[in-house]
Amino acid sequence: MAEVVKKISGFPELLPRDRKKENLLIHSINNTFKLFGFEEIEVRAVESISSLLAKGETSKEVYLLSRLQNPEVDLTSSKQLGLHFDLTIPFARYVLENCGKLNFPFRRSSIGKVWRGERPQEGRFREFLQADVDIITQDNGQSSQDVLPNSNDIEIVKTVGKALEEMQKLGLPKCQIHINNRKLLQSAYRIFGIKDYEETLRTIDKIDKIGSDEVLNVLIKNGESNESATKCIELANIKTDSVTILENSLREVFGGDYQKLEGVAELSEFLESGINSVVVDLKIARGLDYYTGNVFETFVDGFENYGSVASGGRYESLTASMQENSKVSYPGVGMSIGVTRLMALMLTNELFICNEESDTDVLVLVNDQNSYSDSQKVCDLLRNAGVSSFISPVCSKFGKQIDFAAKRNIKHVVFIGDNGLSVKNIVTGNQIDFSSDDIKSYDDFNKITSSLN
Amino acid sequence: MAEVVKKISGFPELLPRDRKKENLLIHSINNTFKLFGFEEIEVRAVESISSLLAKGETSKEVYLLSRLQNPEVDLTSSKQLGLHFDLTIPFARYVLENCGKLNFPFRRSSIGKVWRGERPQEGRFREFLQADVDIITQDNGQSSQDVLPNSNDIEIVKTVGKALEEMQKLGLPKCQIHINNRKLLQSAYRIFGIKDYEETLRTIDKIDKIGSDEVLNVLIKNGESNESATKCIELANIKTDSVTILENSLREVFGGDYQKLEGVAELSEFLESGINSVVVDLKIARGLDYYTGNVFETFVDGFENYGSVASGGRYESLTASMQENSKVSYPGVGMSIGVTRLMALMLTNELFICNEESDTDVLVLVNDQNSYSDSQKVCDLLRNAGVSSFISPVCSKFGKQIDFAAKRNIKHVVFIGDNGLSVKNIVTGNQIDFSSDDIKSYDDFNKITSSLN
Numbered sequence: 001m002a003e004v005v006k007k008i009s010g011f012p013e014l015l016p017r018d019r020k021k022e023n024l025l026i027h028s029i030n031n032t033f034k035l036f037g038f039e040e041i042e043v044r045a046v047e048s049i050s051s052l053l054a055k056g057e058t059s060k061e062v063y064l065l066s067r068l069q070n071p072e073v074d075l076t077s078s079k080q081l082g083l084h085f086d087l088t089i090p091f092a093r094y095v096l097e098n099c100g101k102l103n104f105p106f107r108r109s110s111i112g113k114v115w116r117g118e119r120p121q122e123g124r125f126r127e128f129l130q131a132d133v134d135i136i137t138q139d140n141g142q143s144s145q146d147v148l149p150n151s152n153d154i155e156i157v158k159t160v161g162k163a164l165e166e167m168q169k170l171g172l173p174k175c176q177i178h179i180n181n182r183k184l185l186q187s188a189y190r191i192f193g194i195k196d197y198e199e200t201l202r203t204i205d206k207i208d209k210i211g212s213d214e215v216l217n218v219l220i221k222n223g224e225s226n227e228s229a230t231k232c233i234e235l236a237n238i239k240t241d242s243v244t245i246l247e248n249s250l251r252e253v254f255g256g257d258y259q260k261l262e263g264v265a266e267l268s269e270f271l272e273s274g275i276n277s278v279v280v281d282l283k284i285a286r287g288l289d290y291y292t293g294n295v296f297e298t299f300v301d302g303f304e305n306y307g308s309v310a311s312g313g314r315y316e317s318l319t320a321s322m323q324e325n326s327k328v329s330y331p332g333v334g335m336s337i338g339v340t341r342l343m344a345l346m347l348t349n350e351l352f353i354c355n356e357e358s359d360t361d362v363l364v365l366v367n368d369q370n371s372y373s374d375s376q377k378v379c380d381l382l383r384n385a386g387v388s389s390f391i392s393p394v395c396s397k398f399g400k401q402i403d404f405a406a407k408r409n410i411k412h413v414v415f416i417g418d419n420g421l422s423v424k425n426i427v428t429g430n431q432i433d434f435s436s437d438d439i440k441s442y443d444d445f446n447k448i449t450s451s452l453n
Numbered sequence: 454m455a456e457v458v459k460k461i462s463g464f465p466e467l468l469p470r471d472r473k474k475e476n477l478l479i480h481s482i483n484n485t486f487k488l489f490g491f492e493e494i495e496v497r498a499v500e501s502i503s504s505l506l507a508k509g510e511t512s513k514e515v516y517l518l519s520r521l522q523n524p525e526v527d528l529t530s531s532k533q534l535g536l537h538f539d540l541t542i543p544f545a546r547y548v549l550e551n552c553g554k555l556n557f558p559f560r561r562s563s564i565g566k567v568w569r570g571e572r573p574q575e576g577r578f579r580e581f582l583q584a585d586v587d588i589i590t591q592d593n594g595q596s597s598q599d600v601l602p603n604s605n606d607i608e609i610v611k612t613v614g615k616a617l618e619e620m621q622k623l624g625l626p627k628c629q630i631h632i633n634n635r636k637l638l639q640s641a642y643r644i645f646g647i648k649d650y651e652e653t654l655r656t657i658d659k660i661d662k663i664g665s666d667e668v669l670n671v672l673i674k675n676g677e678s679n680e681s682a683t684k685c686i687e688l689a690n691i692k693t694d695s696v697t698i699l700e701n702s703l704r705e706v707f708g709g710d711y712q713k714l715e716g717v718a719e720l721s722e723f724l725e726s727g728i729n730s731v732v733v734d735l736k737i738a739r740g741l742d743y744y745t746g747n748v749f750e751t752f753v754d755g756f757e758n759y760g761s762v763a764s765g766g767r768y769e770s771l772t773a774s775m776q777e778n779s780k781v782s783y784p785g786v787g788m789s790i791g792v793t794r795l796m797a798l799m800l801t802n803e804l805f806i807c808n809e810e811s812d813t814d815v816l817v818l819v820n821d822q823n824s825y826s827d828s829q830k831v832c833d834l835l836r837n838a839g840v841s842s843f844i845s846p847v848c849s850k851f852g853k854q855i856d857f858a859a860k861r862n863i864k865h866v867v868f869i870g871d872n873g874l875s876v877k878n879i880v881t882g883n884q885i886d887f888s889s890d891d892i893k894s895y896d897d898f899n900k901i902t903s904s905l906n
Contacts, residue, residue, distance in 0.1 A: 008534070011499060013547060015554055016492040016561070023493065035836050037813040037843030039469040040476065044580055045498070045566065046464060049521075064524050067570035068502075068515040068535070073524040081461070082521070094466060101468055103860050105846045108469070113498065117520035127497055137846075151825065155843070162836075360490040372604065383488050383615075390490030390608070393558045393590075407556050 010126030012340060017409070020359065021352050022129075022343050024170055026111055029131045029337060032163040036155070038109035038133050043090035045113070049080040051093055054321035061085045061116040083115040087132040088290075088334060092318045095136055095330055105137035105148060111339070125340055132312075133159050134334030141327065150266045153294045153314055153333045154273045160310050160335045161275055164298065171346060171353040174301045175309065178239075178281035179270055181263030181294050182313070185285070188235055191257045192228040200224065204236050205285040212237065236283035243268045246280055266294055292316040296335055306345055310337040356409050361445065362389035362423070363405040365398055365415035374416055378436075382414065386442040389414070402426050412449055425452035463579030465793060470862070473812065474805050475582075475796050477623055479564055482584045482790060485616040489608070491562035491586050496543035498566070502533040504546055507774035514538045514569040536568040540585040541743075541787060545771045548589055548783055558590035558601060564792070578793055585765075586612050587787030594780065603719045606747045606767055606786045607726045613763050613788045614728055617751065624799060624806040627754045628762065631692075631734035632723055634716030634747050635766070638738070641688055644710045645681040653677065657689050658738040665690065689736035696721045699733055719747055745769040749788055759798055763790040809862050814898065815842035815876070816858040818851055818868035827869055831889075835867065839895040842867070855879050865902055878905035 007013075014022060033040070052062050063083040064073050074080050084090045087110050095102065111131040118126065133156055139147045157177055164175040186197065194200050203218050210218075212233050219229035231253065238249045246267065251258050267280050286295045293314030300309055312335030319330045346352055364379045366372060375391050382389040392401040398415065405413050405426055414423045417433065424431035430452040439445055460466075467475060486493070505515050516536040517526050527533050537543045540563050548555065564584040571579065586609055592600045610630055617628040639650065647653050656671050663671075665686050672682035684706065691702045699720065704711050720733045739748045746767030753762055765788030772783045799805055817832045819825060828844045835842040845854040851868065858866050858879055867876045870886065877884035883905040892898055 007550065008497070008499065008501070011497040013497055013550075014494070015551060016494055019494050020492075022495075034812050035839065035841045037816075037841055039473075039812070041469055041472050042467070042475075044461070044464040044466055045568070046461065046580070048461070062521040063518045064521055065516045065518065065536075065570075066526060068517055068528075069570075071517050071526040071528070073519060073526075075521075075524070083518075097460065097466075098468060103857070107843065115498070117518075117522075127499070151844075152846075359487050359492070363490075386488065388488045388490055390560065391604075393605075404556070 012125060017356060018347060021354060024354055025167060025339060025343065028166050028170065029163050030111065032159065032166050033109035033133055036159040038107045040109050042110060042112060043087060043094055045083055046081040047084050047090055047093060048078055049075060049082050050078055051089060051322060052082050052084065061118050063115050063117040085116045086114055087112055087130050087336065091134060093322060096319050096322055099138065105135050107135050109133045128340035131337040131339050132334060134332050136330050136332030139329045139331055148331050150269050154270060156333050156335050157270065157278060157296060158275050160337060161277060163337060164310065171351040172342065174277060175298050176277045176279055176301065177296055177298045178279055178284050179267060179294060179296055180282050180284040181267055182291055183293055184261060184263030187260060187262040191254060191260055192231045194228050194232065195223055200232060201285045204232060204283060207236055207283050238282040239279060241271055241279045243271045286311065286313055290315045290318050300345065303345060309342055310335055312336055357411055358409040359388060360390065360408065360410050361387045362412045362414050363410045364389055364391045365401045365413050366392050366395045367416055369395055378414060378416065378421065381436050381439065385439045385445060387445045423449060425449065428452055465578060470809060471800060474807060477807055478620060478792060478796065481619050481623065482616050483564065485612065485619050486562035486586055489612040491560045493562050495563060495565060496540060496547055498536055499534040500537050500543055500546060501531055502528060502535050503531055504542060504775060505535050505537065514571050516568050516570040538569045539567055540565055540583050540789065544587060546775060549772050549775055552591065558588050560588050562586045581793035584790040584792050585787060587785050589783050589785030592782045592784055601784050603722050607723060609786050609788050610723065610731060610749060611728050613790060614730060616790060617763065624804040625795065627730065628751050629730045629732055629754065630749055630751045631732055631737045632720060632747060632749055633735050633737040634720055635744055636746055637714060637716030637720065640713060640715040644707065644713055645684045647681050647685065648676055653685060654738045657685060657736060660689055660736050691735045692732060694724055694732045696724045739764065739766055743768045743771050753798065756798060762795055763788055765789055810864055811862040812841060813843065813861065813863050814840045815865045815867050816863045817842055817844045818854045818866050819845050819848045820869060822848055831867060831869065831874065834889055834892065838892045838898060840898045876902060878902065881905060
């Protein structure tokens with residue numbers, strides 16, 4: 001039965017030293033989300049299948065659940081459960097379920113696992129961690145833009161931009177957030193006379209992969225006119241961080257029809273908001289179909305081919321399919337950072353710049369079998385002062401015990417010497433005696449050990 | 454389709470204010486685990502079915518996975534996946550998979566979700582959070598006790614005891630850890646002439662539920678002699694935190710056979726180790742059959758009927774069924790804190806004593822629609838100093854904006870007044886002017902606002 005310990009493709013697991021790095025990323029993201037006033041919630045791993053399939057062509061990605069005692073799957077039952085494949089649909093359901101108890105606009109953050117039952121490719125996972133922020137509100141009849149102004153979209157991009165910027169301290173290169181607007185695309189395609197909006201969107205999305213020429217061919221093969229298709233590609237190739245260039249480029253493409261374009265004001269506001277590393281990029285489309293306004297993708301400088309590491313957009317009717325004839329809607333805007341994807345990128349390319357020191361401050365050495373309880377007292381003393389420590393599991397010469405500390409990347413050992421207690425920095429080899437009265441707090445420990453560096 | 458937003462029984466979700474409390478619990482547990490020198494790892498949610506069913510009668514509890522595109526379950530395939538129902542089996546598999554890269558004895562902690570496909574009862578969940586610590590080592594032929602002395606079992610209980618003690622700061626009542634030893638039970642039952650060890654263990658486990666008399670009846674019905682069954686119950690009713698009483702009680706039950714008992718030394722060591730709130734309780738059995746030595750259960754003072762909130766034990770051969778004829782074994786000892794169960798207990802009984810203040814420090818008020826960008830500058834200033842804040846989504850009279858802050862439990866509002874910036878404590882109503890130069894760090898903010906309490 002050796003196969004039970006075989007790695008399962010697409011389900012990454014980390015060794016302790018790499019998990020420590022992932023925890024640093026998660027901690028950093030959480031801090032930024034908190035700094036920006038988001039409230040953290042956690043959603044359950046499962047949703048009803050009707051909820052999961054309510055929107056978008058994501059059916060192929062769902063893992064279904066059944067009980068071992070009764071392993072039947074019933075796709076027609078509302079009780080059929082599946083694992084969520086993103087944190088947005090469960091969030092929409094959570095908001096509907098708890099709408100009476102939430103304060104709108106509700107600023108939520110969630111860092112959690114999602115699952116996709118697809119065949120894994122390189123850089124793709126079947127279980128992965130996402131970090132989401134959303135601002136969602138309750139709308140009793142006004143249009144989304146009035147109820148939730150574009151400043152919220154800017155706030156989301158600002159939050160994720162800051163989170164990514166903070167991650168630079170851990171070694172992530174600079175990132176650039178690319179913005180487009182579905183309303184702009186929709187109005188543009190109307191002006192161009194595009195017949196199949198959805199299909200054209202999907203085709204344009206491949207422009208980086210297959211190139212403009214091939215996209216043109218596909219669009220024409222799909223029944224669009226040469227002129228319309230050419231215009232689509234001209235539009236898709238507009239990319240700028242300047243409002244003036246954006247407007248001039250659009251005027252060039254649309255001429256007198258420029259005034260009929262929607263969404264330009266929203267995009268311009270982003271460029272005027274002073275957020276770093278934001279660029280309007282009119283070929284960004286996003287696969288899932290619930291976005292209705294701005295859409296976002298994010299690329300890592302020097303690793304553009306790795307694909308987007310943080311994506312999202314504005315949605316107006318995400319909860320609609322979960323409601324019964326309701327006049328209340330919940331427009332929102334959100335973004336999702338692909339934490340597992342970032343981890344994979346940073347590990348593979350050895351980008352992390354954090355130190356490898358253990359979170360454990362001290363290994364307490366054991367003099368001999370009979371003095372274990374003395375070592376235990378030393379360990380208790382350190383822990384009471386907030387100094388993380390444990391007793392050496394190796395009861396032999398100090399050298400071997402220090403070897404164990406070195407393998408675990410523990411920087412200090414403490415032992416009972418001739419003059420009472422001693423602490424040794426095993427990297428520098430420096431050591432100093434101290435009295436048990438000297439260590440009442442972590443600061444005391446820091447003061448003593450800083451002299452050993 | 455109203456059913457898609459119906460709560461799914463057994464899958465708890467929390468509102469932001471309660472999730473904040475859960476995060477405090479998790480943070481507290483994590484800190485203790487770190488203080489005691491454990492390395493945090495995360496295991497994937499899925500295991501192969503052969504791994505999940507390798508030990509114990511847990512088959513009824515497993516959720517199986519299948520892909521929507523091909524919703525077939527194949528129980529005979531090693532590729533059939535299920536969700537893990539604890540964090541111990543995935544850990545055993547993780548250790549086998551990574552044994553060449555880990556430092557033994559390996560001290561791991563994990564806080565993660567587990568799933569059980571059973572019918573939920575009160576206080577039981579189908580998705581819940583566990584916090585585990587284990588110490589596991591590699592054994593090339595020695596017996597477990599030599600390779601991993603009983604001091605490791607004590608360390609595990611000490612760690613969990615400290616974690617629970619720290620949770621008292623958040624409102625959890627005192628807890629008591631009950632200890633028994635499988636070797637003691639096994640040798641005792643041998644002495645008593647018990648025929649069916651496993652069945653007797655399961656029956657004794659029900660003593661708190663159905664009472665000693667009923668347990669006696671069941672044991673006799675199972676074919677045990679009246680004398681053996683009576684002895685089992687006498688043994689099960691021994692409960693003490695004194696080594697002397699333990700030894701005297703055992704001598705009373707066993708007479709001359711006392712010397713043949715195993716595991717007494719291990720139990721005595723616990724009572725002599727000076728850990729608070731530990732009691733030897735010889736009716737503790739634990740359902741799962743992978744424990745081979747000490748077993749642990751934990752009860753909350755005043756809520757004993759709620760059942761154990763932290764359990765575990767020593768295991769010698771957990772990985773054996775996953776290995777192919779290996780001469781290497783991985784004995785270990787571990788405990789698991791039921792975080793979701795503790796949350797449910799503390800929420801239901803309103804035990805939490807943490808404050809309800811938001812993690813967001815400041816709501817920045819908006820004077821009017823045209824001054825939004827000024828408010829944005831104030832918000833940026835605060836965030837740069839590490840003060841978490843966001844801009845009021847309500848653009849109306851200050852009173853209404855302050856109402857929003859109050860609903861979100863945000864203690865302070867900052868606004869642009871006649872004399873520059875002002876900060877107001879909305880609980881006391883006190884306010885003070887300050888200059889943007891005054892706030893460079895979170896400490897600066899603290900100094901200014903502490904005068905408003």
